[in-house]
Amino acid sequence: MAALFRSSMKLRPATRLSAVRTLTTTPHLRAAEKPFFPDEPTAPKLATAIPGPKNKAAAEKLDKVFDVRSLNMLTDYTKSTGNYIADLDGNVLLDVYAQIASIPVGYNNPHLRKVAESPEMITSLINRPALGNFPSHDWADILNTGILKAAPKGLNQVFTAMAGSDANETAYKAAFMYYRQRERGGPETEFTEEELETTMKNQSPGSPQLSIMSFKSAFHGRLFGSLSTTRSKPIHKLDIPAFDWPQAPFPALKYPLEEHAQENAQEEQRCLQETERLIKEWHNPVAAVIVEPIQSEGGDNHASPAFFRGLREITKRNNVLFIVDEVQTGVGATGKFWAHDHWNLETPPDMVTFSKKAQTAGYYYGNPALRPNKPYRQFNTWMGDPARALIFRGIIEEIERLNLVEHTAATGDYLFAGLERLAKQYPEHLQNLRGKGQGTFIAWDTPKRDEFVAKAKGVGVNIGGSGVSAVRLRPMLVFQKHHADILLESVEKIIKQL
Amino acid sequence: MAALFRSSMKLRPATRLSAVRTLTTTPHLRAAEKPFFPDEPTAPKLATAIPGPKNKAAAEKLDKVFDVRSLNMLTDYTKSTGNYIADLDGNVLLDVYAQIASIPVGYNNPHLRKVAESPEMITSLINRPALGNFPSHDWADILNTGILKAAPKGLNQVFTAMAGSDANETAYKAAFMYYRQRERGGPETEFTEEELETTMKNQSPGSPQLSIMSFKSAFHGRLFGSLSTTRSKPIHKLDIPAFDWPQAPFPALKYPLEEHAQENAQEEQRCLQETERLIKEWHNPVAAVIVEPIQSEGGDNHASPAFFRGLREITKRNNVLFIVDEVQTGVGATGKFWAHDHWNLETPPDMVTFSKKAQTAGYYYGNPALRPNKPYRQFNTWMGDPARALIFRGIIEEIERLNLVEHTAATGDYLFAGLERLAKQYPEHLQNLRGKGQGTFIAWDTPKRDEFVAKAKGVGVNIGGSGVSAVRLRPMLVFQKHHADILLESVEKIIKQL
Numbered sequence: 001m002a003a004l005f006r007s008s009m010k011l012r013p014a015t016r017l018s019a020v021r022t023l024t025t026t027p028h029l030r031a032a033e034k035p036f037f038p039d040e041p042t043a044p045k046l047a048t049a050i051p052g053p054k055n056k057a058a059a060e061k062l063d064k065v066f067d068v069r070s071l072n073m074l075t076d077y078t079k080s081t082g083n084y085i086a087d088l089d090g091n092v093l094l095d096v097y098a099q100i101a102s103i104p105v106g107y108n109n110p111h112l113r114k115v116a117e118s119p120e121m122i123t124s125l126i127n128r129p130a131l132g133n134f135p136s137h138d139w140a141d142i143l144n145t146g147i148l149k150a151a152p153k154g155l156n157q158v159f160t161a162m163a164g165s166d167a168n169e170t171a172y173k174a175a176f177m178y179y180r181q182r183e184r185g186g187p188e189t190e191f192t193e194e195e196l197e198t199t200m201k202n203q204s205p206g207s208p209q210l211s212i213m214s215f216k217s218a219f220h221g222r223l224f225g226s227l228s229t230t231r232s233k234p235i236h237k238l239d240i241p242a243f244d245w246p247q248a249p250f251p252a253l254k255y256p257l258e259e260h261a262q263e264n265a266q267e268e269q270r271c272l273q274e275t276e277r278l279i280k281e282w283h284n285p286v287a288a289v290i291v292e293p294i295q296s297e298g299g300d301n302h303a304s305p306a307f308f309r310g311l312r313e314i315t316k317r318n319n320v321l322f323i324v325d326e327v328q329t330g331v332g333a334t335g336k337f338w339a340h341d342h343w344n345l346e347t348p349p350d351m352v353t354f355s356k357k358a359q360t361a362g363y364y365y366g367n368p369a370l371r372p373n374k375p376y377r378q379f380n381t382w383m384g385d386p387a388r389a390l391i392f393r394g395i396i397e398e399i400e401r402l403n404l405v406e407h408t409a410a411t412g413d414y415l416f417a418g419l420e421r422l423a424k425q426y427p428e429h430l431q432n433l434r435g436k437g438q439g440t441f442i443a444w445d446t447p448k449r450d451e452f453v454a455k456a457k458g459v460g461v462n463i464g465g466s467g468v469s470a471v472r473l474r475p476m477l478v479f480q481k482h483h484a485d486i487l488l489e490s491v492e493k494i495i496k497q498l
Numbered sequence: 499m500a501a502l503f504r505s506s507m508k509l510r511p512a513t514r515l516s517a518v519r520t521l522t523t524t525p526h527l528r529a530a531e532k533p534f535f536p537d538e539p540t541a542p543k544l545a546t547a548i549p550g551p552k553n554k555a556a557a558e559k560l561d562k563v564f565d566v567r568s569l570n571m572l573t574d575y576t577k578s579t580g581n582y583i584a585d586l587d588g589n590v591l592l593d594v595y596a597q598i599a600s601i602p603v604g605y606n607n608p609h610l611r612k613v614a615e616s617p618e619m620i621t622s623l624i625n626r627p628a629l630g631n632f633p634s635h636d637w638a639d640i641l642n643t644g645i646l647k648a649a650p651k652g653l654n655q656v657f658t659a660m661a662g663s664d665a666n667e668t669a670y671k672a673a674f675m676y677y678r679q680r681e682r683g684g685p686e687t688e689f690t691e692e693e694l695e696t697t698m699k700n701q702s703p704g705s706p707q708l709s710i711m712s713f714k715s716a717f718h719g720r721l722f723g724s725l726s727t728t729r730s731k732p733i734h735k736l737d738i739p740a741f742d743w744p745q746a747p748f749p750a751l752k753y754p755l756e757e758h759a760q761e762n763a764q765e766e767q768r769c770l771q772e773t774e775r776l777i778k779e780w781h782n783p784v785a786a787v788i789v790e791p792i793q794s795e796g797g798d799n800h801a802s803p804a805f806f807r808g809l810r811e812i813t814k815r816n817n818v819l820f821i822v823d824e825v826q827t828g829v830g831a832t833g834k835f836w837a838h839d840h841w842n843l844e845t846p847p848d849m850v851t852f853s854k855k856a857q858t859a860g861y862y863y864g865n866p867a868l869r870p871n872k873p874y875r876q877f878n879t880w881m882g883d884p885a886r887a888l889i890f891r892g893i894i895e896e897i898e899r900l901n902l903v904e905h906t907a908a909t910g911d912y913l914f915a916g917l918e919r920l921a922k923q924y925p926e927h928l929q930n931l932r933g934k935g936q937g938t939f940i941a942w943d944t945p946k947r948d949e950f951v952a953k954a955k956g957v958g959v960n961i962g963g964s965g966v967s968a969v970r971l972r973p974m975l976v977f978q979k980h981h982a983d984i985l986l987e988s989v990e991k992i993i994k995q996l
Contacts, residue, residue, distance in 0.1 A: 017797045023530040065646055066653050069873035070630045077625040080618075081837040088635050099628040100879045112624040117615070119576075125573040125619070125889060126610040128857055129746065136575050140560040148563055157563050157836035163880055173738055180737040194985050196732040206732065210739055220880050223667045224741070225722030234704065235874055236696040237739040239678040241708055241782075242700035243722075243739055284739075343823065359626055375567035376733055381598045382661055387885065391623060409532050415917050421710045446773055 025041070036402060036410060036478045037082030037106055038234070044084070044090040044460025049463030052089025062188040072460075080107035083476055085462055085484050093457060094486055097464035101357040101474035103327050105398045109478075117395035131160065131383040144385060146393030147362065150331070152338045154348030157371075160384030164327035164355035165221030168290065170378060171351045171363040172212050174227050175288035175321045177372045178212060180321070187373035211243065211284040213320075215250040217298030220290055220325055229290055232298045232467075246282040248275040251294060251303045255432040260458035268307040274316045288321035288350070289314075289408070293339035294435075296328040299467020302373040302434055312345050321350040323363075331357035332399060332477045335409030335439030342438070357477075359395060360388035404477040412439035415473070415484040417445070422491060429495045440479055445469040450497050455497055460492045501551060533898060534976045535580030535604055541876075541984060542582070542958025543590045550587025578605035581974055581981050583960055591955060594983055595962040599794070599826050599972035600854040603896045607630070609978075622884040629658065629881040638720035638907075640884065644891030645860065648829070648834045652846030653862035655869075658882030662825035662853035663719030666788065668876060669849045670859040672709050672721050673786035673819045675870045677708060688892050709741065709782040711818075713748035715796030715965070717821055718788055721891035727788055730796045730965070744780040746773040747791060749801045754932040766805040774812045786819035786848070787812075791837035792933075794826040796939030797965020800932055803841040819848040821861075829855035831973045833907030833937030840936070855975075857893060858886035903974040910937035913971070913982040917942070920989060927993045938977055943967040946996050953995055959988045 002431040025155075051059070051073060055280060058074045081084035082402070083106060084093040105112065115396060120138075129135055136142075147158055158176070161167040164318035181187055192205075199206025221230060228243040230236055239343065252270045280285045291311060315322040329339035336342055342348065348366060355361035355460035361399035362384060372378050399405060416436050423430035423444070428454075435442035444450050449469045466472040513754065518813050521846040549557070549571060556572045577584035579603060583593040593601075613619060618636075627633055634640075657672070658667040681951065690703075692741055697704025712727035713906065719728060728734055731880055733751060749766045752758035777784045789809060793799035813820040827837035829852070834840055853859035860882060895904060914934050921928035921942070927950075933940035938981060942949050947967045956963040966971040 022511055049552075056636060057738075060636065062633065062641075065638065065641050066633070066635075067655075067869045067873075067876070069655070069869075069988075071633070072631040074635050074637075075627065075632045077627070080625060085632070087572060099626065099632060102626065102628065104880055107625050108621075110501060114612060116623040119622070120609060122614045123575050123606075125614040125885070126607060127574065127605050128597065128889075130600065131574070133570040134563075134573045134583070134597060135560065135569070136571050139572075140556065140563065143560075144564050144945060157565075159565070162664070163878065166660070166664060166721055172722075173720075176739065177737045190733065191736060195736060197736045199732050199737075199740075200729060201745075202735075204728055206736055207738060207740035222671075223664055223721050223723060224670075224726070228722070228819075231698055234689065234697050235872065237697040237700075238689055238693060238704055238875070239675045239697075240705060241741060242672065242697075242705035244700060244739075247699075273650045280916060282652055290929060291790075371565045372800060374733065375565075375738070377570055378565070380661065381600055385883070385886075387623070391626075407611065435986050 003469060014078050021168055033480050033482060034337060035480065035482070040082040041084050041092055044094050044462055045090070047090030050087065050089075050091055050457045051390065051484065052087065052091065054088035058088055058489055066403040072099045072213060077107060079215060082106040083479055093460050093462040094483060095462045095464050096473050096479070098474050098476050100464065101333065101354070102359070103406070104331055104357040104395050104477050106476055106478040109400070111398045112394045115390055115475045116389070121387060121390050124390060128382065131386070132247040132249055132379045136386065137462040142389055142393065143335045146389055147358075147360070150396050151364050152336060152340065152348060152352045155352060155366040156190055157365050157368075158362050159365070160360065160389065162382070162384060163227045163361050164353070167219045167327065167353040167361040167363055168323075168325060170230070171323050172288065172351050173378060174351065174363070174365070174370050175212065175323065176208070176210055176426040177377060178321065178370055179285075179287035180208060181373055189368070191193065210287045211245040211282060213246045213278060213282070213286045213289045213477045215247055215248050215291055215295070216294060217250055217295050217301055218247075218290070218315060219295070219297035236402050243283055246278045246286065248278055250301055253302060253305060256436065257302070257304070257434075258269060260346045260445065264304065267305070268303060272310045272314060274317065275311065279314065279318045279320055286320050288323050288452045288473040289324040290325055292325045293329045293342070293439060294334070294438065296472070297466055300434060300472050301467075308340065308343045308380070309345060312347065312349070316347065323351045323353065325353050326353045326354060328355070329441065331395070332408055333357065333474065334441045335405065335412055335437065335440050337405050339438070339441075357395070359391045360384060367412070395436060399477065402478070408439040408477050408479070411479055411481055411484060412442065413437070414481050415440060417483060418488040419491070422488065440475045443470045446471055452494055454492045456490065459490045459493045474482070504538055513901040532980050533978065533980070534899060539582050539590055542592050544956075544958055545563055545588030548585065548587075548589055550585065550589065550954045558932065569711075580604040581977055590669055591958050591960040592981060592988070593960045594971050594973040594977070594985060595960050595976050596972050597903060598854070598962065599831065600857070602829055602855040602857075602975050603902070604976040607896060609896045610889060610892045613888055618886070619885060619888050622888060622890050626880065627884065628879050629884070630877045634884065639842035640887055641892065644887055644894060645856075645858070648894050649862050650838065650846060650850045653850060653864040654859050655863050655866075656888065657863070658858065658860040659857050660880070660882060662851070663724045663817055664863055665851040665853055665859040666718045666727070666821075666823060667721055667723040668939050669821050669851050669954070670786065672849065672861070672863070672868050672870070673710065673717055673821065674706070675875060676819065677783075677785035678706060679871060685867070686737070686946060704739070707782045708785045709743040709780060711744045711746055711776060711784045713746050713781070713789055713793070713800055715748055715793050715803040716745075716788070716790060717793070726950070744776045745788060746776055748799055749805060751800060753932045754934065755932075762802065763804070766808070770805065770808045770812060773809065774816065777812065777816045777818055784818050788820050788821040789802045789825055790823045791827045791840070792832070792936065792939060794970070795964055796968050797968045798932060799965075800936075806838065806841045809841060810845065810847070814845065821851065822848045823845040823851050825851060825853045825929065827939065828852045830891070830903040830906055830970065831855065832939045833903065833910055833935065835903050837936070844899070851876060854855035855893070858882060859887045862979060878928070900976070906937040906975050909912065909977055909979055909982060910940065911935070912979050914936060914940055916982060916986040917989070918984065924993050925996065938971055938973045941968045941970040944969055949996060950992055954988065955991045957988045957991045959985060968975065
């Protein structure tokens with residue numbers, strides 16, 4: 001904190017410092033945990049109304065060249081530390097949104113700083129390779145000590161990508177090529193003249209009318225293939241041409257799950273049956289099913305491990321690939337490194353996609369037959385970015401050093417218990433609390449959601465929503481019990497203002 | 499060069515140094531140009547057959563986790579300098595392929611090294627923002643002094659992206675939203691209930707059956723929307739579902755252009771007429787036309803400025819947006835910063851997409867109406883990468899400092915004249931030489947193209963092909979006349995081996 005204020009003093013006249021409002025004076029190290037970031041503030045600080053004057057001026061300037069209508073706040077990353085995000089007006093907020101769930105180990109993490117300053121990083125920044133043609137001499141090592149060290153059980157290979165959307169779309173491409181290869185009779189069968197000709201006209205059979213199945217309320221990205229599987233909100237999809245692909249119903253469960261076990265199981269059974277029916281009957285044959293372990297953008301919708309095991313069985317039985325989209329759930333936030341680790345699958349997913357907290361992207365796979373039968377079928381110039389792969393390696397090292405996955409499981413339990421207490425006290429404002437046993441991947445519904453999220457900054461917290469009515473918590477993996485205490489107090493303060 | 503060898507000596511026993519073959523002993527500074535990279539080798543060096551034993555061993559290791567069937571060579575970037583690329587066996591090649599045309603200012607460029615070591619870079623690497631929500635306080639400055647400083651004439655805004663494919667696809671999305679907005683009667687008209695409902699089912703009118711028109715042999719990327727506009731080769735498209743979008747004929751010109759002016763003009767006229775007919779008649783209405791200034795992956799196919807001016811007129815007349823894909827042609831290689839600067843358009847393109855030599859990606863636009871009418875319609879978590887935007891700023895600075903666009907125009911003329919001499923001498927091996935007055939963006943056809951490209955490494959040059967029969971030159975902007983001399987000698991050596 002001292003460091004934080006030393007640097008911010010350069011920008012603010014000393015006289016204004018007295019106006020800074022420290023929001024919580026109670027000792028927040030109750031749980032006696034050693035802070036991961038010794039220099040972190042002990043509480044949020046509010047210096048101005050938000051957005052403050054500097055933010056407003058900067059937003060106006062930026063708007064001239066860059067659409068700012070989805071702007072949340074301009075951020076001073078040089079003054080952000082650990083779980084705290086700083087704006088341009090001296091406000092410092094506890095951040096439980098974390099760049100839409102994409103910051104894993106805290107702002108200005110010292111270990112990542114070392115990675116960023118390393119000679120390997122400099123080389124990869126200034127000599128960006130076309131990875132499919134000219135990978136660096138140490139690319140296998142970077143993968144094996146980084147991205148693949150974290151590979152889900154049963155998957156030992158990776159295709160690297162840039163972000164969640166193209167990670168999913170390249171996985172879809174692999175699925176389509178695999179499907180057609182099987183139809184054709186194997187990798188040795190040559191393409192027909194008709195295929196070669198029709199694909200140049202975007203017509204079947206060369207460009208076949210196959211499909212990827214996703215679930216209602218799912219979010220898998222915003223490019224043309226991924227958007228065709230995204231079913232979150234109209235505003236994500238309107239006016240964009242889409243493929244005629246099927247959507248299965250996602251279970252609409254009742255919370256708390258343990259109190260509605262039987263009817264939830266029935267609902268999941270209904271969805272599984274409908275899923276299998278669609279796979280068998282959809283007019284554009286289904287090459288793969290993609291699913292999020294917890295539907296995130298769609299409103300934090302959960303399903304049980306039994307549902308996902310059922311889905312794995314259905315895909316196996318129908319010769320359809322099973323893709324798990326761990327873009328938002330992956331890398332520790334649910335109390336397991338991968339959220340699908342909660343499911344105890346008998347056979348692993350065919351592909352698992354990742355991005356966000358990995359700070360790089362791609363899909364894992366295990367079956368060598370998922371490599372297309374010829375080179376240059378799954379290819380692009382950059383195929384990812386080694387600079388970002390080095391950052392992921394640093395993140396994995398930091399997660400291991402601090403045991404952050406188990407830590408997040410425990411902190412999540414502590415936070416969830418606190419929210420359960422609040423839910424009893426304010427049942428109208430905290431409905432359908434969910435994410436028990438899922439680390440800090442917690443959400444609830446509230447009738448005045450947009451107002452709730454907007455008021456959060458006024459009590460020193462940066463918080464996000466999902467779906468129509470959910471408040472979603474997406475703290476970093478370095479979120480600790482004393483941060484949970486602040487968050488719980490803040491939630492109560494907001495509720496009292498509604 | 500001294501530095502290069504100092505470091506490589508650590509890896510190679512001294513006794514092997516004597517085996518290194520310096521390929522050219524003639525003085526290559528004929529043109530008396532001062533080298534941009536004082537430490538660059540004066541000629542390629544061959545230490546082993548390529549691939550050498552270390553490359554083979556490393557490729558085998560990498561193949562276990564990463565598909566290497568499109569591998570060209572494993573690269574030691576720490577030993578690569580300027581125009582020279584080094585492999586793991588001590589071979590150092592003159593690189594006129596440059597990571598598929600994506601390295602602009604040389605390997606290990608000292609100015610980019612400074613950028614990579616800067617505090618701004620470190621911050622942007624370890625605090626990656628969700629740019630649409632939480633841009634950094636200096637994001638407007640980074641854009642204005644970087645990406646936008648290089649903006650094409652008439653375009654003053656940018657949507658940032660990750661790579662060429664998503665740059666094009668987000669431009670397509672902007673075009674579709676713009677088209678439907680105009681149909682609807684403007685940005686204030688609300689979506690209908692029917693649109694909101696149908697888009698969730700991927701059906702029209704919410705997900706409309708509109709199209710993007712591209713040209714035969716075009717390459718615009720490999721994700722689902724961009725691949726639907728890519729018409730380069732079957733292997734790029736097979737087995738992947740595609741949209742029912744139209745392709746216009748691209749002029750099949752005869753080279754040298756100046757000797758076939760009249761028939762080429764007729765061919766271009768024919769293509770323009772067919773383009774307009776397709777726009778008027780295609781069953782899925784055309785929202786935009788996308789075109790490359792020089793079709794690159796498709797075989798280095800050129801058209802005249804008059805053709806592109808005609809295309810601009812047709813798109814204007816038919817209320818269709820005009821997107822220029824400068825992913826491969828942009829950032830100086832054609833002797834102008836943007837290749838479409840050669841056209842003298844009366845009105846600028848509606849959008850210009852960029853990637854590759856920019857080391858970051860996105861689309862430029864000028865018309866504010868191309869911003870969708872509501873926030874979160876054109877959005878994703880990262881929306882690019884500020885770390886790579888900083889690199890592009892460094893590249894622009896280096897281009898300005900060394901006047902590399904004019905330099906490339908002059909070097910290109912010098913190189914082209916040399917190739918014309920060779921074409922006269924070896925007409926069978928250098929057919930349809932093209933790219934005159936287009937900087938170093940030069941290509942020719944040769945009947946034994948694959949053999950030509952494969953043999954290039956044996957004479958110390960890394961060179962690529964495009965299309966079915968073209969050798970394409972894609973040197974960096976720091977390619978100088980003495981490199982051209984080496985390249986010309988090498989081309990002749992290869993021809994003599996065929």
